[in-house]
Amino acid sequence: MISSVSRRALYGLATSSRFESLVKATGYTEDLAYRAAKRYVAGRTLDETVETVRRLAESGFGVCLDLFGEGNDDEEGVRRVVAGYEEAAAALSGTGGDVYLEIVPSNLGLDLGVDVCRRHVERLVELLPTGSRLEVSAEESWRTPRIMDLTLALAGDGAPLVATVQANLKRSPADVERLLEAGVPVRLVKGAYLETSEVAHPWGEPTDTAYLHLAHQVHAGGAGLVLATHDPVIREALLAAVPSAAVEMLLGVREDDARALVTRGHTVRIYAPYGQSWFRYWMRRVAEAQGT
Structure with missing residues (x-):
């Protein structure tokens, strides 16, 4: 159906x-x-999630762990999210896996203000193990300016971040330039939200072309590049041109491709969301x- x-x-x-x-x-x-x-x-409970992280780590994958939620405009609710991440960080400390934390800014109070969100995100930065990073998720285009402000403010404080840029958004080349100036690695996605033609390229060839241009822009600027796409044609073309690029894929999507990339020696991180x-x-x- x-x-x-x-x-x-x-x-x-x-x-x-x-x-x-x-x-x-x-x-x-x-x-x-x-x-x-x-x-x-990855799981509805933390115990289920930890088992998933262990399984992925044993298969040679890094993990990007994200606690479900968005549009959280209640301070108490935001504090519960932070507490959830604290609990997860403690539970994952013994897994030995290469685990990043992902945040959806609106789940951490972005709609209450950039400064409010920044205060909570700074707490999560303190939880990161050595060598880990905080991946900042993309959201709808109307939130993008504030997400950029948040990301650049955190980067200015030295937070170890990976920014997410949506190829379908027409503003993205300018955003990439700002991220390059700040030395922030970029995770490049096609864009998962329905947007108007005023702010976004149509789905399909226009977005694919934008994705290729942005990937080369990031690489030319010297920043770390993460290819977050399941499109094998685009991915293979870019890996041939930028073999140092990492790959990020969604849990449960094209798993055979992910295993093959690891076998070939590429760095592959699996986005693994969890929660109720x-x-x-x-x-x-x-x-x-x-x-x-």
């Missing part, structure tokens, strides 16, 4: 609190949905699989 629903409609369902409530109305329907979502989710708010993330993955 899902395969007959358009990508735009699925994105609408992914952001519908009413639809999520209907699915989670009974244990049966929620468990049914989670069985389908599980391939993309898994439903909207899963719906977005389903939407992306439907194309335009």
Whole structure:
């Protein structure tokens, strides 16, 4: 049934609190949905998540761990998110894995103000083990200016960051220049949000072309480059030109490709989100699989 629903409609369902409530109305329907979502989710509980991280580390992958959530505009809620990351950092300390933490800025109070979010993110920076980094996620274009301000402010304080740039956004070349000046590594994604033509390139060839140009811009500027795409044509073309680039892939997507890249000697990090708010993330993955 899902395969007959358009990508735009699925994105609408992914952001519908009413639809999520209907699915989670009974244990049966929620468990049914989670069985389908599980391939993309590191775990609903921290114990499940730690086991997933161990499995990925044993297979030669780095991990980017993200606690589900977005649009958190309540200070107490933000503090709970920080506490969740603290608990995760403590639990992961004995795994021996190469684990980064990922943050969604709006889950840490961005909508309350850049300074509010920055204060909470600085606490997470303190939790990072030696050699780890904090990956700053991209969100909708209307939040992008504040995310850039947050990222550059943290970088100015010496925080070990990886910024995320969406190739479909028309503003991205200018954002890359600012990140290059600050020496911030860039994780390049195509862009997962439905945006208007005023701010974004159409999905398909225009976004693919933008992705290639931005990757070369980052490399020419001397910053670290992370190719966060499952498009094998684009990925292989860029790895041939920039063999030092790392690769990031989503948990549960093109797993054979990820293993092959590790075998070939490439650095591959798996984005592994976890927590109770898994439903909207899963719906977005389903939407992306439907194309335009």
